[in-house]
Amino acid sequence: MDTKRYHEDEITEAAQLLQAGELVAFPTETVYGLGANALLPEAVMQVFQVKGRPQDNPLIVHVADFQQVKEFVENFHPLTEKIVKNFWPGPLTLIFSIKKDSLAPVVTGRLSTAAFRMPDHELTLELIREAGVPLVGPSANTSGKPSPTTADHVLHDMSGKIAGVLDGGATQIGVESTVLDLSDPSQPPVILRPGAITQETLMAVLETTVEVDGHLVSESETPRAPGMKYKHYAPDTQVLMVHPQDWEQALQWVTESGMRAGVIAGPEIAELMRYQAAAVFMLPQDTVTQAAKGLFAGLRALDEPQLALDVILVETFPETGLGVAYMNRLGKSAGKRWFEAKAD
Numbered sequence: 001m002d003t004k005r006y007h008e009d010e011i012t013e014a015a016q017l018l019q020a021g022e023l024v025a026f027p028t029e030t031v032y033g034l035g036a037n038a039l040l041p042e043a044v045m046q047v048f049q050v051k052g053r054p055q056d057n058p059l060i061v062h063v064a065d066f067q068q069v070k071e072f073v074e075n076f077h078p079l080t081e082k083i084v085k086n087f088w089p090g091p092l093t094l095i096f097s098i099k100k101d102s103l104a105p106v107v108t109g110r111l112s113t114a115a116f117r118m119p120d121h122e123l124t125l126e127l128i129r130e131a132g133v134p135l136v137g138p139s140a141n142t143s144g145k146p147s148p149t150t151a152d153h154v155l156h157d158m159s160g161k162i163a164g165v166l167d168g169g170a171t172q173i174g175v176e177s178t179v180l181d182l183s184d185p186s187q188p189p190v191i192l193r194p195g196a197i198t199q200e201t202l203m204a205v206l207e208t209t210v211e212v213d214g215h216l217v218s219e220s221e222t223p224r225a226p227g228m229k230y231k232h233y234a235p236d237t238q239v240l241m242v243h244p245q246d247w248e249q250a251l252q253w254v255t256e257s258g259m260r261a262g263v264i265a266g267p268e269i270a271e272l273m274r275y276q277a278a279a280v281f282m283l284p285q286d287t288v289t290q291a292a293k294g295l296f297a298g299l300r301a302l303d304e305p306q307l308a309l310d311v312i313l314v315e316t317f318p319e320t321g322l323g324v325a326y327m328n329r330l331g332k333s334a335g336k337r338w339f340e341a342k343a344d
């Protein structure tokens with residue numbers, strides 16, 4: 001299959017393919033999604049096949065407006081209207097309990113709930129409107145690889161396997177949406193996956209308690225966000241997180257060991273490491289916003305086999321605001337491993 005790159009003026013063609021059951025990847029403000037008609041179980045099944053995704057990991061249903069959600073949902077949480085008004089379109093996925101059989105089991109992973117999101121991207125909102133159906137959209141990467149933040153990343157993983165990708169340039173945010181569980185109307189909302197819409201922001205806007213599912217998911221139990229249990233975002237090269245104060249020691253370690261090290265960091269650390277590192281992926285600024293935006297692209301770039309790196313060292317940020325989501329994704333790609341500085 002030839003995978004076509006669609007541009008803004010070809011949305012109608014891409015929408016027709018989706019409606020007919022073909023797979024077309026689409027841009028969002030977070031990462032690229034692998035689109036399929038959510039109402040055609042055979043099309044959705046193919047999404048699992050081309051990604052190599054475990055079948056029990058449910059998908060997000062992408063809509064162009066809140067109205068589209070109503071036909072599926074049984075019972076809305078009392079905060080729904082306020083949340084949708086304030087945060088949609090945007091990087092916030094909402095879990096609701098759904099009407100029986102309103103969505104195919106392949107979409108929901110056989111749960112009685114489903115995830116919905118209205119992405120903040122004009123091209124994709126237009127694509128959904130023109131397709132006339134909601135679209136499932138897991139991140140458009142091969143399962144276990146970093147999520148794609150450009151159309152080129154999508155083509156790298158999906159070329160020959162899907163009908164096309166709608167090219168909307170590099171994504172704005174770079175980490176996947178916050179997943180918020182609203183399935184129990186009598187309970188406070190619970191964050192199942194951290195993203196750009198933070199607990200602080202939700203609590204301030206909603207003026208209510210918002211919990212975080214802090215439960216660490218082990219292989220043997222069923223997590224509340226099923227996707228959180230799988231090894232994610234992992235390049236083949238070992239990734240190590242580096243505390244801000246440990247870069248001098250990291251430099252010394254790379255120098256003495258003769259390791260082929262890659263570095264993902266802002267200008268200051270990039271400058272420090274530039275002569276000893278085998279490859280540097282420099283973020284344009286030393287902020288968590290830029291780090292989140294560039295993390296997956298950096299991991300993909302430095303994981304290229306021809307670089308033959310032994311290790312990838314990555315800048316870390318405090319776990320507040322967007323830093324929670326950034327450190328969550330980085331922690332997964334690093335298997336929670338840190339560069340360990342020796343005590344003096």
Ligand code: TXA
Nearest residue numbers: 030032033058113114115138139176177224225226227
């Ligand atoms: O930003 C995003 O959310 C991107 C873009 C493309 O929209 N999509 C994305 O999809 O990250 P995916 O499939 O990679 O992640 C969906 C997450 C998974 O962790 C999944 O387990 C969880 O949402 N999820 C889906 N349905 C659920 C449900 N009914 N209950 C709990 N978690 C659910």
Ligand code: MG
Nearest residue numbers: 138139147176
């Ligand atoms: Mg994903």
